Amino acid sequence: MKYIIAVIKPFKLDEVREALGSIGVAGMTVSEVKGFGRQKGQTEIYRGAEYSTNMLPKVKLEIAASDDLTPQVIETIQQTASTEAIGDGKIFVFDLASATRIRTGETGDTAL
Amino acid sequence: MKRIFFRSAAPALGAFALAGVGLTTPALAQDAADPAALAAAEAVSGGTAYILNTLLFLIGGFLVMWMAAGFAMLEAGLVRSKNVSVQCLKNIGLYSIAGLMFWVIGYSIAYPGFEGGFFGIADFPYAMQGVGEADTGTGYSIASDWFFQMVFCATTASIVSGAVAERVKLVPFFIFVTVLTGFIYPVIVSWEWGAGWLDAMGFSDFAGSTLVHSTGGWAALMGVLIIGPRLGRYGKDGKVAVFPGSSIPLATLGTFILWLGWFGFNGASQLAMGTIGDVSDVSKIFVNTNMAAAAGVVVAIIATQLRYKKADTTMALNGALAGLVAITAEPLTPSVGMAIVIGGIGGLLPVIFVPILDKLKIDDVVGAIPVHLVAGIWGTLAVPLTNTEVPFLAQLTGVVATGVFVCALSAIVWFAIKATIGVRPSEEEELAGLDLGETGIEAYPEFTRTSGS
Numbered sequence: 001m002k003y004i005i006a007v008i009k010p011f012k013l014d015e016v017r018e019a020l021g022s023i024g025v026a027g028m029t030v031s032e033v034k035g036f037g038r039q040k041g042q043t044e045i046y047r048g049a050e051y052s053t054n055m056l057p058k059v060k061l062e063i064a065a066s067d068d069l070t071p072q073v074i075e076t077i078q079q080t081a082s083t084e085a086i087g088d089g090k091i092f093v094f095d096l097a098s099a100t101r102i103r104t105g106e107t108g109d110t111a112l
Numbered sequence: 113m114k115r116i117f118f119r120s121a122a123p124a125l126g127a128f129a130l131a132g133v134g135l136t137t138p139a140l141a142q143d144a145a146d147p148a149a150l151a152a153a154e155a156v157s158g159g160t161a162y163i164l165n166t167l168l169f170l171i172g173g174f175l176v177m178w179m180a181a182g183f184a185m186l187e188a189g190l191v192r193s194k195n196v197s198v199q200c201l202k203n204i205g206l207y208s209i210a211g212l213m214f215w216v217i218g219y220s221i222a223y224p225g226f227e228g229g230f231f232g233i234a235d236f237p238y239a240m241q242g243v244g245e246a247d248t249g250t251g252y253s254i255a256s257d258w259f260f261q262m263v264f265c266a267t268t269a270s271i272v273s274g275a276v277a278e279r280v281k282l283v284p285f286f287i288f289v290t291v292l293t294g295f296i297y298p299v300i301v302s303w304e305w306g307a308g309w310l311d312a313m314g315f316s317d318f319a320g321s322t323l324v325h326s327t328g329g330w331a332a333l334m335g336v337l338i339i340g341p342r343l344g345r346y347g348k349d350g351k352v353a354v355f356p357g358s359s360i361p362l363a364t365l366g367t368f369i370l371w372l373g374w375f376g377f378n379g380a381s382q383l384a385m386g387t388i389g390d391v392s393d394v395s396k397i398f399v400n401t402n403m404a405a406a407a408g409v410v411v412a413i414i415a416t417q418l419r420y421k422k423a424d425t426t427m428a429l430n431g432a433l434a435g436l437v438a439i440t441a442e443p444l445t446p447s448v449g450m451a452i453v454i455g456g457i458g459g460l461l462p463v464i465f466v467p468i469l470d471k472l473k474i475d476d477v478v479g480a481i482p483v484h485l486v487a488g489i490w491g492t493l494a495v496p497l498t499n500t501e502v503p504f505l506a507q508l509t510g511v512v513a514t515g516v517f518v519c520a521l522s523a524i525v526w527f528a529i530k531a532t533i534g535v536r537p538s539e540e541e542e543l544a545g546l547d548l549g550e551t552g553i554e555a556y557p558e559f560t561r562t563s564g565s
Binding site: 047049 | 353354356470479
């Protein structure tokens with residue numbers, strides 16, 4: 001099992017969620033986050049003074065997936081979340097040691 | 113018309129009739145070929161004039177009262193969310209203190225019944241009329257006049273609260289408001305609207321570009337200088353740390369409310385509605401007031417777009433108010449075109465002066481100093497452009513004298529407060545936001561703040 005964390009542009013969330021649903025991803029956790037990457041945010045003007053918005057708003061997805069499904073999940077997120085512009089985000093994949101469904105106690109792939 | 117009241121003096125009911133009525137208006141001239149019929153149509157009879165004059169004060173008064181809500185929303189939107197609750201409390205508190213102080217002593221200082229004087233005081237607290245009584249000698253209800261003058265006094269205090277926001281504790285702020293509304297503002301008013309020395313030398317300020325807006329602006333400037341900037345606002349390298357406001361929609365709503373209220377502020381400063389000339393003038397004032405604000409907005413949008421490649425919403429809001437302040441000194445005599453010019457130049461002033469004040473490390477949170485002080489000076493000096501009866505030197509004298517008097521007294525009061533009970537909260541309290549330290553409740557308690565600013 002893998003644990004996939006993806007940081008994407010907020011307005012891409014619906015599209016990504018739909019695409020993941022269609023390849024069989026059963027659930028995910030979503031949070032609104034802020035952060036920066038290589039661009040270090042951007043500079044704006046407010047009332048005549050410059051300021052850098054060094055933390056830009058993003059959406060973070062967390063998905064637990066079976067080993068078989070993982071490559072497809074990564075590919076789907078990469079393709080649907082891309083605008084081919086700076087700030088599209090990143091995808092990280094971890095090994096997942098275990099998963100348990102709280103209601104039934106099931107573990108492993110069946111708990112996903 | 114000069115905005116002057118003689119308390120207890122008794123100008124006859126027709127005293128508000130204006131010269132130049134009727135025949136100058138093309139449509140009216142057609143309808144009234146018979147001069148006798150025209151004369152009859154010009155003025156309503158005594159009782160009706162009394163009622164209409166009083167009605168103008170009441171309508172104008174509650175519109176200006178509502179400007180207190182406009183200031184509250186504008187300031188709530190332009191301060192950070194950790195200070196919004198305190199800013200709201202300051203606004204409703206200052207409005208209330210202004211009313212109390214204006215009754216206790218302010219009105220009696222503002223309208224002392226002198227001619228050409230520097231300082232006078234009539235009986236106080238001000239005795240209102242009895243039940244069912246009418247002061248027909250003045251041509252309007254004295255209570256309606258008092259109410260109308262009181263809300264102007266409150267406006268002056270509103271100007272200060274925005275400039276010194278986010279780093280002044282409640283009690284010191286309210287003490288300053290008490291002195292401002294009970295003494296400083298009334299003395300300035302007595303010089304002009306109270307028939308004092310500025311009025312005697314020909315100074316003209318129709319609805320208060322200098323008397324209300326510059327007075328508030330000077331008091332705010334002294335406060336900002338003596339209190340100092342918000343913590344972390346100016347870095348050692350001269351870099352300005354930007355603290356974006358908590359709510360652009362609230363600030364926009366506040367500006368629209370102020371704009372609406374201004375029709376009362378300027379329109380009802382005609383002070384009379386008992387003749388067709390007066391009603392026509394009030395209508396023209398509405399148009400000029402609106403156009404000056406509109407021009408201020410458009411100029412501010414264009415100026416920020418050209419200078420920064422992006423339009424700045426808060427500057428557009430400041431532009432509306434600066435246009436309104438600029439036209440306030442003389443909203444009647446300008447043509448619509450001139451009103452647009454006066455308001456448009458007004459709208460440019462915040463775009464120029466907000467960055468200049470930041471360079472000087474003068475931390476004016478909402479832009480009150482460019483909007484009310486600088487545009488107020490501009491509007492006052494621009495009066496002779498359209499009203500040839502007003503000498504420029506008198507306008508300049510009024511601006512300077514108001515500045516000297518208000519700065520001196522405001523500085524004394526701010527320094528006295530600073531030296532005794534102190535004006536600022538502790539550093540920790542300021543950084544955590546005044547809401548927690550001063551009111552114990554945040555404006556938006558269901559949203560957890562995620563960053564220090």
